[in-house]
Amino acid sequence: MARARKPVVENDARLPPQFLQWFAARGWTPRDHQLALLAQAQAGRSALLIAPTGAGKTLAGFLPSLVELADLRGRANRAQDRGLHTLYISPLKALAVDVARNLEIPVAEMGLRISVETRTGDTPSSKRQRQKRLPPDILLTTPEQLALLLASADARTLFATVRRVVFDELHAVVTSKRGDLLALDFARLRTLAPAMSAVGLSATVRDPDELRRWLVNQSQERTPQMAALVTAPPGAPAELSMLDTRERLPWAGHGAYHAIHEIYERIKNSRMTLVFVNTRAQAEAIFQQLWRINEDNLPIALHHGSLDAGQRRRVEGAMAAGSLKAVVCTSTLDLGIDWGDVDLVINVGAPKGASRLTQRIGRANHRLDEPSRAILVPANRFEVLECRAAIDAANVGAQDTPPARSGNLDVLCQHILGMACAWPFQANELYSEITAAEPYAALSRKDFDDALEFVATGGYALKTYDRFAKIKRTKDGLWRIAHPKVAQSYRMNVGTIVESDVLKVRLVRGGASSGKASSSRGSSLLNYPAKLAGGQSQPYTGRVSRGGRVLGEIEEYFLETLSPGDTFLFGGEILSLVGIVENEAHVARAHSDAPKVPSYAGGKFPLSTYLAERVRKIIAAPSQWTQLPEQVCDWLSLQRKVSRLPPADKLLIETFPRGNRYFLVAYPFEGRLAHQTLGMLLTRRMERLGLKPQGFVANEYALAIWSLSDVGARAENGLLSIAELFSEDMLGDDLEDWLQESALMKRTFRNCAIVSGLIERRFQGKEKSGRQVTISTDLIYDVLRRHEPDHILLRAARQDAYTGLLDLARLADMLGRVRGKILHKHLERISPLAVPVMLEIGREPVYGEAQDQILAEAADDLVAEARGSAR
Amino acid sequence: MLDRNVTIHRAPASGAIEIAGLGFVADASGALFLESDRLLIVADLHFEKGSAFAERRVFLPPYDTAATLARIARLALRYSPRAIVALGDSFHDTRAGQRIHEGDVSSIEALQRGREWIWVAGNHDPELPAQVGGERRDIYQHGPLTFRHEPLAGEALGEIAGHLHPAARIRSQSGSTRRRCFVTDGSRCVMPAFGAFTGGLNFRDEAFGKLFGEREIVVHALGRDRVYAVSAASCLAD
Known part of the structure; x- marks a missing residue:
């Protein structure tokens, strides 16, 4: 865990003799950041610890609790000293269990009378009951379990004794709705345990201040404040390289099959390798390819989120036991657990973000003073640029973690119901508690009241459901649940993770x-x-x-x-x-040579804005191309000759004819999601202008639209302004029209409907799946948009759409950035830069007015078939 | 499940359906219109389904009845029917009358003015709310046509029914989409549910097999502005 760095003096932390002896017995000296964190905790202050993997982060987080508990529990066993002392919250159930195991070591070796227990979805109900009655000193659990505990009447006594809460992997949790829910539960914890201080454990992030604010009360009457910051020294710089393939680099695709032999060689020559890929489909394909050439019968395993949990546990066990040579995995192995002695990370495909890459690299070699070794394997030419940009970014320690989010309204609705399940509340008091949580600090009273009405009766302008209310305001001004069944149903539906069916x-x-x-x-x-x-x-x-x-x-x-x-x-x-x-x-x-590869979702992160900017800069600066493989230099040089290079600060649009279609290709570099949305909006606008768009495809870097009308020639002849085509007002009416029928928007709405509690996922011991849902959220969406367009759930869905599947925020930023900076190049034929996105046609779904198009195509089939049979 | 090799014999003009030799217009909203008699038929309206859920504290928007009625009103304007037949399950449950909004009752009255209105009884609405007018029938016989809520097993010439809420999952090279649909073999027709909150049952479910057996059927899927006749072979099971 910890190795000697330098002697400890400057921290005024009080580490008791038994701890010093324990460190010494292990041949360790406490690290500066461990002592600094201890000093903050002993002064009653909350703190954020930023430390690389392998820096003894977990021990640092628990040290203050162990020291305090050793003292408290060491003395006479007084009843008032008993009770839950420290809560530890992990995003992963498995991580909580793993940390509990690690924590047992110092507790046992120092002979401390401290009880450590986990509480997860797998904990038997008898144990859960006992934990409420006789809590351990330290409880390790997940955000969902915390929400459940807080929504019970016992919460007041259970949490009153809590002195410290430890949030692990805080950087990962706060970027999602789970983080919203956790922030709200944390706010309630502060109310119940006023003497509590918080510790956040995090990997390196772009802006630590965001997390420092998250960790402390943000009430308006207080001056904006932040938790203390403790930073551990960075580990040895990673050895990062890009695979210099002997093979021909593909133009498109994400398979990286060209490099499979080279990947295999690297695996063979290392102790244990983690092969990270971006999607489950890629994981399956790479795994299959590796086994096809696995002449040495190397034990290579597969790990992704769709596999049976038992299967995943077996792979993890085998990793820990050192009996595997490599594991092909998705982001399921991104977070925290030490599964074994990994000495090489191979990242296949686009790294997507600099921080993400750094964290993945950290999975190799959990020893601070040895460099982690990682090889990036780009699957196509654009990914070469992205890999180059990511390596440069990692080498200068640049971070591009997503910005802090403002808490979503659907999570708020779920939380309000949970609080009513605990005990009756005053609206005013709950409002001020909630706005003390960082993501909800700016929550307006109106939004809060709307959420409250939503929980009570659905929050409709047409107030017809009062007599069926879930929560009711009684004469004493307290909101209380109308029936015990309401609490039952809350407990079955807690959580913010909405899985696809x-x-x-x-x-x-x-x-x-x-x-x-x-x-x-x-x-x-x-x-x-x-x-x-x-x-x-x-x-x-x-x-x-x-x-x-x-x-x-x-x-x-x-x-x-x-x-x-x-x-x-x-x-x-x-x-x-x-x-x-x-x-x-x-x-x-089956014994088929050409399986239809699963294209199911999972891990489609968009290219980070930061990395995109670096990629644009590399392309625009030929002096930097010396670091690129020759094939890529040739490709970019050719682009410069026959068209032009996209400048770093402008948007390049190319138009050219091909086949009997006219193509428009834009290079915004803003990620697939934002490009898809742009494609939807542009095709609508082109349709209205009579340009007859037929469809489009998007990848991470570019968007290609094809039409029956020659858009480029029209622009050349002054009949059409490309700049106007890309003007920001497409985010007005065009967007509204599209949202009305967008399948992505409907999916977003469905998530909000479930998280907010409008639709129940589970009831009375049954799990609903999409096949049994008695009412489709699409129908609710249609009716609600028409009859109450300002309803809180539609607002929640819109809030999600800005950062989620539609990535509207990023699109809006881009359109603003390129205003007045659009370069149009009209070409006679396809440009080299356009080749990758053009190759996506036929392998990616084509968008456009797709839904009715499917019907029309099927009907055309019918006509053709009918003609055949009429003959 | 239906026979896999179901195909159709001829391509009907889009929007037109022939049942028992009579020509109907199939509207993209899910209604049928018999031009010769100016008879408009809608199935499974499920008025007050939203408030029925609200009774169990699932607060669906309380606007489904109004939304469904607004769509019928648009049809009434477009086709000026002499009579409207609601093919059963017009009300989601027998307590619907206690929950229905007065404004919606007035809308029903307005739609009934100057025309015949027949409520065929369904399993959800064995009795009607007291405040609504119109004629109530178990089965409505009209020339060669039999309007009935729940289709009979076996062959039934001229039967037009609802109850099953047929839907189809249609696949083409661009992807797949799930739509409500009419299902017909030329002698009988099962209509899609019309209500704003009504879902669909894939017509490849065995419930349909009992009706159509091995006979060839056509699926008329509801698009945004028109109805598409689709080969059953382009349809997937759920």
């Missing part, structure tokens, strides 16, 4: 029926493709009853695109869909 994937039977039913395969325990590991290629045959093995879960919308018999990669195997039965997808092993 998923179906269990169950293996039912094999394809060819030759031979006998085979037994289960040992090798598949670690998810090796059975047919590749150890040559057991005997096909699995015979019908297995419904009790076949569950392989994991897949999003429903992906399965909807498959017909029975279609094949796809999952869990490292090629499967074919047999059919969908109730809430399960029944699949069989």
